[in-house]
Amino acid sequence: MKKTAALLLTAAMTMTMLFAGCGDAAKDADTKNADNEANVEDVSGTESAQGEGPLADGVLNVGTNAEFPPFEFVGDDGEPDGFDMALIKAIGEKLGVDVVVENMEFDSLVASIGSKIDVAIAGMTITDERKNAVDFSDEYYEAVQYVIVSADSEIASAADLEGKNIGVQLGTTGDFIVEDIEGATAAQYNKAVDAVNDLRNGRVDAVIIDKNPAQVFGEQFKDEVKLFDGESPEFGFEKEYYAIALPKGDAELAKSINDALAELKEDGTFDELVTQYIGN
Numbered sequence: 206m207k208k209t210a211a212l213l214l215t216a217a218m219t220m221t222m223l224f225a226g227c228g229d230a231a232k233d234a235d236t237k238n239a240d241n242e243a244n245v246e247d248v249s250g251t252e253s254a255q256g257e258g259p260l261a262d263g264v265l266n267v268g269t270n271a272e273f274p275p276f277e278f279v280g281d282d283g284e285p286d287g288f289d290m291a292l293i294k295a296i297g298e299k300l301g302v303d304v305v306v307e308n309m310e311f312d313s314l315v316a317s318i319g320s321k322i323d324v325a326i327a328g329m330t331i332t333d334e335r336k337n338a339v340d341f342s343d344e345y346y347e348a349v350q351y352v353i354v355s356a357d358s359e360i361a362s363a364a365d366l367e368g369k370n371i372g373v374q375l376g377t378t379g380d381f382i383v384e385d386i387e388g389a390t391a392a393q394y395n396k397a398v399d400a401v402n403d404l405r406n407g408r409v410d411a412v413i414i415d416k417n418p419a420q421v422f423g424e425q426f427k428d429e430v431k432l433f434d435g436e437s438p439e440f441g442f443e444k445e446y447y448a449i450a451l452p453k454g455d456a457e458l459a460k461s462i463n464d465a466l467a468e469l470k471e472d473g474t475f476d477e478l479v480t481q482y483i484g485n
């Protein structure tokens with residue numbers, strides 16, 4: 206995609222703020238940047254309707270965070286692999302563009318759309334807050350948060366999580382749930398597996414993470430941990446829906462991606478990928 210100096214500056218400012226650790230300031234800047242980008246496009250009159258959108262150069266730059274099996278993980282060849290990677294490549298094929306994947310921190314994905322990356326696919330849940338900064342494609346997968354505890358833990362309900370130290374991946378919906386648990390502290394990790402390892406080491410009391418990655422970790426460490434389905438009445442967490450995060454207001458790109466997704470569902474490719482990567 207075409208990058209303007211303004212966009213690069215915006216990205217640099219966002220990165221600076223992130224590195225400075227001003228979480229909230231960075232979030233504010235994030236929202237403002239989205240406005241700035243819209244202005245830049247208005248002024249220059251370049252819109253995807255005129256064939257100058259993200260797809261115009263034949264490359265779709267996709268951001269992910271390959272720390273979330275089976276949706277994305279680093280494969281044996283060192284490249285991001287997993288359900289989402291296969292899905293976005295299949296979408297790219299339908300659209301006739303090359304997919305270039307950038308592996309980055311989950312918490313940076315939304316802010317990077319429109320500058321460093323065109324879209325993000327990362328098992329990302331549609332949330333109202335994220336919708337302030339980005340648009341979402343049609344949803345493609347249903348999820349819910351799971352709770353992982355050590356095999357001998359007495360934690361068995363949401364009430365038991367009160368006042369506890371809970372491992373989460375930074376900026377995820379699991380992280381947001383911990384904010385609402387009375388007296389609980391979120392131990393935030395950039396990599397989900399580090400949260401799970403700290404649970405195994407006894408440094409956190411529980412880990413809250415999406416169902417399928419929880420099942421992968423649960424299987425990997427099955428003698429040490431046990432899982433709770435967050436949708437059970439004991440926890441009462443709400444269902445979540447994954448979608449591809451898109452630049453705000455690019456209706457043409459959204460339509461192209463949604464049409465491709467619909468075709469992949471229609472022709473059976475989507476189900477094949479589910480079987481291949483997720484297995485249910």
Ligand code: ARG
Nearest residue numbers: 270273327328329330377378
């Ligand atoms: N579904 C959760 C969210 O949107 C977690 C996603 C984490 N994804 C990842 N690739 N690390 O917040």
